[in-house]
Amino acid sequence: EWEERSKTRADELVALADTIRVLNDDDALDLFKRTLPGASASLVQMTATTSAVRARALQAVRSAQRAALPNDRSGLNLLMLTLVGKKSMSQGGFDKVIKMIDEMVEILKKEQLDDDHKKEYCGAQLDTADDKRKDLERTVSQEETAIVQAKEAIATLAEEIAALEAGVKALDKSVAEATEQRKEENAEYK
Numbered sequence: 001e002w003e004e005r006s007k008t009r010a011d012e013l014v015a016l017a018d019t020i021r022v023l024n025d026d027d028a029l030d031l032f033k034r035t036l037p038g039a040s041a042s043l044v045q046m047t048a049t050t051s052a053v054r055a056r057a058l059q060a061v062r063s064a065q066r067a068a069l070p071n072d073r074s075g076l077n078l079l080m081l082t083l084v085g086k087k088s089m090s091q092g093g094f095d096k097v098i099k100m101i102d103e104m105v106e107i108l109k110k111e112q113l114d115d116d117h118k119k120e121y122c123g124a125q126l127d128t129a130d131d132k133r134k135d136l137e138r139t140v141s142q143e144e145t146a147i148v149q150a151k152e153a154i155a156t157l158a159e160e161i162a163a164l165e166a167g168v169k170a171l172d173k174s175v176a177e178a179t180e181q182r183k184e185e186n187a188e189y190k
Contacts (some may be wrong), residue, residue: 041051058080058084061079061080062080065077067078082097
């Protein structure tokens with residue numbers, strides 16, 4: 001159905017372009033000058049009454065309703081009720097509907113603007129959170145490096161302490177031996 005409408009629309013546009021080309025042609029201008037008697041002549045515009053327009057619209061809605069799918073018929077039924085209803089008989093039958101649609105469009109525009117602002121805010125918050133995460137990861141990495149270095153220092157100090165303790169024990173042993181030797185020498189000497 002859409003392809004058919006698109007094709008019809010394209011054909012109409014081609015026909016309008018051809019008509020404009022023909023009307024702008026110099027031969028058409030000469031023909032108009034010969035056909036129309038003077039400057040007072042003009043094209044006649046026909047006026048259509050509201051009821052005639054309503055009847056044509058109702059006929060178009062009914063034909064569309066026959067061709068529509070069951071899911072689309074509810075919207076067409078609403079249009080038909082609007083065209084047939086009492087309020088449509090008086091002037092401005094669609095004013096309330098148009099006003100409601102305009103209000104809805106304004107609400108949607110406002111919501112879209114709010115959504116855009118929220119998206120910007122969320123993007124900034126995500127960037128901030130990402131920066132904080134990177135800082136924390138960097139801090140954790142630095143702390144892990146410090147822990148590894150501290151463990152190495154502890155191991156080195158433990159080895160040094162063990163060596164010093166061994167040295168102190170050896171020194172205590174040599175002092176004890178020297179003391180024993182002095183006591184023996186002192187006992188021999190007396």
